[in-house]
Amino acid sequence: MRIRATVAAVSGALALSAFAVPAAQADDSASWADAAKLHQAAHTASGKTALSSRADAEGEPYALNATFSNFKIAKAVKVGTTNKVSTTVTYTLTHGADVDIKAADFDTGPYLYKGAYDAPDNMLFGDLPAKCTATTATTATCTGKIDVYPANDELLNSDAGTWKGAALAIAYNGQDPAGEDFDITKVGYADQGSLGSTLIQRYSKLTVNASPEPVKKGKTITVTGKLSRANWEDNKYHGYTNQPVKLQFRKKGSNTYTTVKTIKSNSTGNLKTTVTASTDGYFRYSFAGTSTTPAVKAAGDFVDVQ
The missing domain is CATH 2.60.40.10 (Immunoglobulins)
Structure with a gap:
């Protein structure tokens, strides 16, 4: 009740x-x-x-x-x-x-x-x-x-x-x-x-997209995404702003993600940063959570480096 x-x-x-x-x-x-x-x-x-x-x-x-x-x-x-x-x-x-x-x-x-x-x-x-x-x-x-x-x-x-x-x-x-x-x-x-x-x-959600795919070694990869969470007053998901989010990378054949850098979500919850292409692998964003919003990790997005 x-x-x-x-x-x-x-x-x-x-x-x-x-x-x-x-x-x-x-x-x-x-x-x-x-x-x-x-x-x-x-x-x-x-x-x-x-x-x-x-x-x-x-x-x-x-x-x-x-x-x-x-x-x-x-x-x-x-x-x-x-x-x-x-x-x-x-x-x-x-x-x-x-x-x-x-x-x-x-x-x-x-x-x-x-x-x-x-x-x-x-x-x-x-x-x-x-x-x-x-x-x-x-x-x-x-x-x-x-x-x-x-x-x-x-x-x-x-x-x-x-x-x-x-x-x-x-x-x-x-x-x-x-x-x-x-x-x-x-x-x-x-x-x-x-x-x-x-x-x-x-409840929180986190997305990631690394592009271009494929990419030449040494070129720039742009990684975008969005951190959002439930709004209980309009029953929709809205961006969670100004929150630290880690960009992580897992080399192809490995099971371990390592943190590349930490950025903050913008005024709409969006995330964007760049890295230099070096080897095949997966990029993801990871949010540690707060008392009001749970931790969440995006599924890894694979990038083929040629």
């Missing part, structure tokens, strides 16, 4: 009654989406690190006896302009003996947030809740996914960079938010941030 964190401020009770549907009454994707909406509404409303820290709070869920640890996620998630991107997360859920993680209306899952935990700029959830396997009577190993849909306007270019990991759990305990006898104080909710981190990066 992916909703930019600008939902209207509502109370925790209203958020739960408006969004939540027990898993027993809906498929996994629907119930988890509602739990994610609940989480975001709760954060926007209260700025608390959990929906409620008071078990006896009137009109709020009680603090579920559950914590999260051993959060593991890929170091970087590369997101383009249109295709869905998923990354797997594993974590440990520790819970009280009174928490039934096998109940049909219990859900848990990981999420990512950009910015402050109490007031995040953006959040990313998975389409489905995590699947958990009990390891002891009070611990479980859980595996879930974060699903990113760049074509659905859920990311801004400014969102690229470091995101932090978190997890939540919700136990409806048989309560139906749509029912007349719904009692929100019987619903449990747990939420924990700063469990880990990853980079959400704008």
Whole structure:
């Protein structure tokens, strides 16, 4: 579930009654989406690190006896302009003996947030809740996914960079938010941030063309190319400007590229430089990457030197 964190401020009770549907009454994707909406509404409303820290709070869920640890996620998630991107997360859920993680209306899952935990700029959830396997009577190993849909306007270019990991759990305990006898104080909710981190990066592309082909030994070879990256706001690729890019060469029959020189992409991301032809081989451009944009190498372009 992916909703930019600008939902209207509502109370925790209203958020739960408006969004939540027990898993027993809906498929996994629907119930988890509602739990994610609940989480975001709760954060926007209260700025608390959990929906409620008071078990006896009137009109709020009680603090579920559950914590999260051993959060593991890929170091970087590369997101383009249109295709869905998923990354797997594993974590440990520790819970009280009174928490039934096998109940049909219990859900848990990981999420990512950009910015402050109490007031995040953006959040990313998975389409489905995590699947958990009990390891002891009070611990479980859980595996879930974060699903990113760049074509659905859920990311801004400014969102690229470091995101932090978190997890939540919700136990409806048989309560139906749509029912007349719904009692929100019987619903449990747990939420924990700063469990880990990853980079959400704008997918990069790099091209190269060395010409003329063939070329006489001692003559000039012109090597052009372009460094571009995903723009999440118009779903196109634009040049990545003023970035250092290495021109590398691999001699025919060798498996190793060596750096010839380093140049910078221009105001449109284009690359252009010249070298002197000496022997048959392959030219490529190589970009080391930044925190917002992954490293990328162009496929080598062969030049026949005569």
